[in-house]
Amino acid sequence: MNAYRRTWMALALLSLAPTAALAQSWEMASGLPTQRDVHRGTKEVRNCLNPGGVLSVGTTTPGGVNPNTNMLIERLTAGAGTLFRFQYDTAQRPEQAAQVVEFRDGTGFAVVGSLDPTSTTAPQSRFIVTKIDCNGQPLWRFSYGDTTEVNTGWDILQANSGTAAAGTSAGDLVALGRYFSPATATAPAIHRARIARTRVNGAPIWVRDYQTSISGDFELHAIAELVPVLPNATGDLVAVGRIGGEAAVLQVNGNTGAVVCTARMRGLGTAQYHDVVPVRTAAGTPEFLAVGETTAAGAASQVYLSRFVPNCLLRVHTHWGATADREIGWAGDLTLATTYGGVGAGALLFGGEVNGAYNGVFSQDAFLHVAHPQTLMPLIPIGRRYGTQGALAEKALTLSAASNGAYFAGLTTTDWLANGDPQHAFTARASVNGLKTNCAVDWQPLAFDLTPASQTYGVTTITRSALQEPLPARQAVQSQTLCCGVGP
Numbered sequence: 001m002n003a004y005r006r007t008w009m010a011l012a013l014l015s016l017a018p019t020a021a022l023a024q025s026w027e028m029a030s031g032l033p034t035q036r037d038v039h040r041g042t043k044e045v046r047n048c049l050n051p052g053g054v055l056s057v058g059t060t061t062p063g064g065v066n067p068n069t070n071m072l073i074e075r076l077t078a079g080a081g082t083l084f085r086f087q088y089d090t091a092q093r094p095e096q097a098a099q100v101v102e103f104r105d106g107t108g109f110a111v112v113g114s115l116d117p118t119s120t121t122a123p124q125s126r127f128i129v130t131k132i133d134c135n136g137q138p139l140w141r142f143s144y145g146d147t148t149e150v151n152t153g154w155d156i157l158q159a160n161s162g163t164a165a166a167g168t169s170a171g172d173l174v175a176l177g178r179y180f181s182p183a184t185a186t187a188p189a190i191h192r193a194r195i196a197r198t199r200v201n202g203a204p205i206w207v208r209d210y211q212t213s214i215s216g217d218f219e220l221h222a223i224a225e226l227v228p229v230l231p232n233a234t235g236d237l238v239a240v241g242r243i244g245g246e247a248a249v250l251q252v253n254g255n256t257g258a259v260v261c262t263a264r265m266r267g268l269g270t271a272q273y274h275d276v277v278p279v280r281t282a283a284g285t286p287e288f289l290a291v292g293e294t295t296a297a298g299a300a301s302q303v304y305l306s307r308f309v310p311n312c313l314l315r316v317h318t319h320w321g322a323t324a325d326r327e328i329g330w331a332g333d334l335t336l337a338t339t340y341g342g343v344g345a346g347a348l349l350f351g352g353e354v355n356g357a358y359n360g361v362f363s364q365d366a367f368l369h370v371a372h373p374q375t376l377m378p379l380i381p382i383g384r385r386y387g388t389q390g391a392l393a394e395k396a397l398t399l400s401a402a403s404n405g406a407y408f409a410g411l412t413t414t415d416w417l418a419n420g421d422p423q424h425a426f427t428a429r430a431s432v433n434g435l436k437t438n439c440a441v442d443w444q445p446l447a448f449d450l451t452p453a454s455q456t457y458g459v460t461t462i463t464r465s466a467l468q469e470p471l472p473a474r475q476a477v478q479s480q481t482l483c484c485g486v487g488p
Helices: 003-016
Strands: 026-030 035-044 054-062 070-076 082-089 095-102 109-115 126-132 138-144 150-158 173-181 190-198 204-211 218-225 237-243 246-252 259-265 270-280 286-295 302-309 313-320 326-334 348-358 361-371 383-386 394-402 405-412 424-431 440-443 447-450 460-463 466-468 473-476 480-486
Touching: 035 070, 035 109, 054 109, 054 394, 054 405, 054 424, 070 109, 070 424, 109 173, 126 173, 126 190, 138 190, 138 204, 173 218, 190 218, 190 237, 204 218, 204 246, 218 246, 237 286, 246 286, 246 302, 259 313, 270 302, 270 348, 286 348, 302 348, 326 405, 348 405, 361 405, 361 424, 361 440, 394 424
Parallel strands: 035 095, 035 394, 035 424, 070 095, 095 150, 126 150, 150 218, 218 270, 246 270, 270 326, 302 326, 326 394, 361 394
Antiparallel strands: 026 424, 026 480, 035 054, 035 405, 054 070, 054 095, 070 082, 082 473, 095 109, 109 126, 109 150, 126 138, 138 466, 150 173, 173 190, 190 204, 204 460, 218 237, 237 246, 237 270, 246 259, 270 286, 286 302, 286 326, 302 313, 313 447, 326 348, 348 361, 348 394, 361 383, 383 440, 394 405, 405 424
């Protein structure tokens, strides 16, 4: 259906639809035509006052021109209503948010991201974590590690385990990022992963950089906490990303940050991971699933799924998709018992983007699908594709399993209000009834096993410090617009 026609139909449906209908499924776009918005992290709200709905974080670019970026945080109800939508700015310095975790005590959210300088000649960027309350008010902010060159925050979690004697506890925050120094005439580029474990108030417990001698980018994009293995009371931490053209895994001790094991994989030829999800077997053994992309020489990217057993050993990996299309798995989560009708808790829900023909016309669309957590093959025969509007983009960059459905977020380049806005932030609630929205269509990619093959790599650690930072200024910005009607 034509995008503009769908927009006006959506607005008409919004005015007529009861709240109960809105609560089932919807797709929303948000942002001003003068700004470029994207959501990169999202979580279902489960602990704040009036739980339910979703909180998404990302970046907005006022005026649509870099480097004037602001951190963007938006909280919606389960029925698609806006509770707040704020941008945050620190002394006119560019900043962005990458991921969010909700505090289990119901006091708010921790947001990981970056704070950059206004000058490119004297870079002093910061890898930051900011706590906001349930209404979006900033409470504290810390930076972790160097403040030279390029520092980036990627992911964050709240730990479920700790050891008092080691100075850690359940409730600690764990944040993942990177340090990058470009090449000079006399030295190669430096790429380091960074992990910070902090107390619930942001005070550092330990901050470590992880460096490898292997050439090429070393970036870890997502982190998870594994189930503790007795007699240890603290679970290890596992981060995934890429090392050169290979997917990379780094597992470290949760108490100290010391390296436990590493692994790197090529998949179909080159590969990288974008997200990681911890699982455990019936016997309590800690394992983890990784979501990303892999590419064979001369072919398009395919969704790449992997499962690892203890000691970073690759147990199974698969690729999904057709070689004529380009497909990327950006995010994953484990289903709740009420995320997808007929699917129990613990299946792998994952999403991303698919770029390829739909009804004979090229389309860039978001997708959701469910994989069997053991085999990483399709658990349900058909997933969903969201968009299908010609050469425009809807991308699911982040997702959260939810009660009675799932949330995913990212970006859309569809001009939903016909006002010339080339990029909105995008949020969707997919129903428990087959992950449907009003505009979802079936997506049934092929899936193939790969022969397990991996190698290790060496890592050295560097101890870093932390610094408390001033709070950003908060400003309300325009709320979301219903973009695809109400769902079934």
